[in-house]
Amino acid sequence: MFRRRPPLPPFPPGALLVGGAARDWLRGAEPKDFDWAAPDPEGAARTLAAALGGSAFPLDEERGYWRVHAGDGVQHDFVPLPEDMADDLLRRDFTVNALALTERHAVLDPSGGRADLRARRLRMVSAANLRADPLRAWRAVRFEIALGFRLEAATETEVRAVAVELAAGRLPMPAPERVREELHALLAHKAAARGILRLEDLGLLALTLPELREGIGVVQGGFHHLDVFGHGVEALHQLLARFPDADLPLRWATLLHDVGKPRARGTNPRSGRTTFYEHDRIGAALTGQMLTRLRLPSAQVERASALVRAHMAPLPAGEREARRFVHRRRNLLPDLLRLMLADREAARGPDSHPAIRHAYTQAMDRVLAALEEQPAAPPPLLTGEDVMALLGIGPGPAVGRALREVAEAQAVGEVRTSGEARALVLSRAGEG
Known part of the structure; x- marks a missing residue:
C-alpha cells in the first residue's frame, strides 16, 4: 500500500523516533521534521549534528529541548525521554501520530x-485529548488533506462537538498564531480548496473566517455559476491547478x-439586476482585517489586500493600454494576472462563452508581452528638482x-x- 521506506538517519543512543516522523516513515514517505525522545537530548543533538554535518542549538535549555538543522529544510527536535513512553504517546492527538520507532x-x-x-x-486517541487542545480540530482537517486519510466517524463527531463548544465559549479558542499555522499548512497543499470546504462542513470555518461564510447562498448570476x-x-x-508555486499572499x-460582495450587494434601479459595486474596495479592507486577526506579517497582509483591491482592474484592449496597465500595477504582477485568470476560470455562468474567454486570454497576453518588454520601470527622465525649477515652484x-x-x-x-x-510638464501646467 505504501511506498518503499526511505533510509533513516543514525539513531542517537537510546533515542526513539516519535510522532509524525515515525508515521511518515512507516507509510513510505520521507520525513522532513524529525521528533526524537532521548535520554540525553543535548548529547543526542550534538551527536546527530556531527554525523549529518548540521548545527545543534538549544530551544529551551531549562526543559532540555534541542534542535538540529541538517540542511535542505530538514530539522530534528530532541526532548527528554519520558519515564513512560506509552503513556506519553496516549496523550497525543491521533493514533497515527501516537507511534514511536526504536533503532531496530x-x-x-x-x-x-x-x-x-x-x-x-x-482516529483520535481520545475525546479528552481533542478537548485538551482544541487546535487539534483544525489539525484533523489538515491531516485529512495532507495525508489523504478520512476521519473515523466517532472522531468526526467529536471534532464537530469541539467546534460547537468553541462557538459557545465552553472551550477556549486556540491562539490566532496557532490557527494561522494550521491554515497555512492547509493552504500550502494542492488540495487546499477541498480543505476549506471541509473546515466549513465541520463548523470550523465560522470560528476562523466568518466573513468568508457570508458569501454562502449569495447568488451572482451572469458569468458565475456558483454562489460567492x-x-x-x-x-x-x-x-x-495552474500555479502550484503560488505564494501564501496570492493564495489568500x-x-x-x-x-466584499455580500456587504456590497445592491440592486440596479433601472435593470433590477443585483450589483456588487465597490466589492473590491470592501473586500480589500475585509482581507486586511481577517489576516491581521490571524497575525500574518504586515507585508503579507498588505500584499493580499492590494491584490484583492486590484482584481477588478479592466484588462487592456491595445498595446499602449497594456503598457499603462503594467506601469500602474507593476508591483502586483504577475500575481495579479494569476488571480484574475483563476477568477475567470472559476466563473462559468450563462454569460460566459468561448469568445469572451478568448478575448480575455488575448488581453492577458498583451499585458504579459508588455511586462516582458519592460520588466522594470525605466530610469526617470526628470527629478523633483527639475520639475520645481521648470515650473518655478517649491x-x-x-x-x-x-x-x-x-x-x-x-x-507607454x-x-x-x-x-x-519637460514639454509635457509645461503643457500640463498650462492646461491647469
Whole structure:
C-alpha cells in the first residue's frame, strides 16, 4: 500500500523516533521534521549534528529541548525521554501520530495507530485529548488533506462537538498564531480548496473566517455559476491547478477576492439586476482585517489586500493600454494576472462563452508581452528638482503629480527624452 521506506538517519543512543516522523516513515514517505525522545537530548543533538554535518542549538535549555538543522529544510527536535513512553504517546492527538520507532525499527503502538495507518483512517486517541487542545480540530482537517486519510466517524463527531463548544465559549479558542499555522499548512497543499470546504462542513470555518461564510447562498448570476463562497473556493482550486508555486499572499487573495460582495450587494434601479459595486474596495479592507486577526506579517497582509483591491482592474484592449496597465500595477504582477485568470476560470455562468474567454486570454497576453518588454520601470527622465525649477515652484503635491504623469507617459512610449518630458510638464501646467 505504501511506498518503499526511505533510509533513516543514525539513531542517537537510546533515542526513539516519535510522532509524525515515525508515521511518515512507516507509510513510505520521507520525513522532513524529525521528533526524537532521548535520554540525553543535548548529547543526542550534538551527536546527530556531527554525523549529518548540521548545527545543534538549544530551544529551551531549562526543559532540555534541542534542535538540529541538517540542511535542505530538514530539522530534528530532541526532548527528554519520558519515564513512560506509552503513556506519553496516549496523550497525543491521533493514533497515527501516537507511534514511536526504536533503532531496530520496532514500533511502539499503544493505541492501534498502525492499523489506522494501513486503513488510511484518522482516529483520535481520545475525546479528552481533542478537548485538551482544541487546535487539534483544525489539525484533523489538515491531516485529512495532507495525508489523504478520512476521519473515523466517532472522531468526526467529536471534532464537530469541539467546534460547537468553541462557538459557545465552553472551550477556549486556540491562539490566532496557532490557527494561522494550521491554515497555512492547509493552504500550502494542492488540495487546499477541498480543505476549506471541509473546515466549513465541520463548523470550523465560522470560528476562523466568518466573513468568508457570508458569501454562502449569495447568488451572482451572469458569468458565475456558483454562489460567492463557492466561487472563492473554486478560484483557489483553479489557481493551484495552474500555479502550484503560488505564494501564501496570492493564495489568500484568490480565496478572499470576492469576500466584499455580500456587504456590497445592491440592486440596479433601472435593470433590477443585483450589483456588487465597490466589492473590491470592501473586500480589500475585509482581507486586511481577517489576516491581521490571524497575525500574518504586515507585508503579507498588505500584499493580499492590494491584490484583492486590484482584481477588478479592466484588462487592456491595445498595446499602449497594456503598457499603462503594467506601469500602474507593476508591483502586483504577475500575481495579479494569476488571480484574475483563476477568477475567470472559476466563473462559468450563462454569460460566459468561448469568445469572451478568448478575448480575455488575448488581453492577458498583451499585458504579459508588455511586462516582458519592460520588466522594470525605466530610469526617470526628470527629478523633483527639475520639475520645481521648470515650473518655478517649491516642494509639494504638484511636483509628485508631475513626476507621476511623466513616468506613465514614459512607460507607454509617449515621451522618450528629457526634453519631451519637460514639454509635457509645461503643457500640463498650462492646461491647469
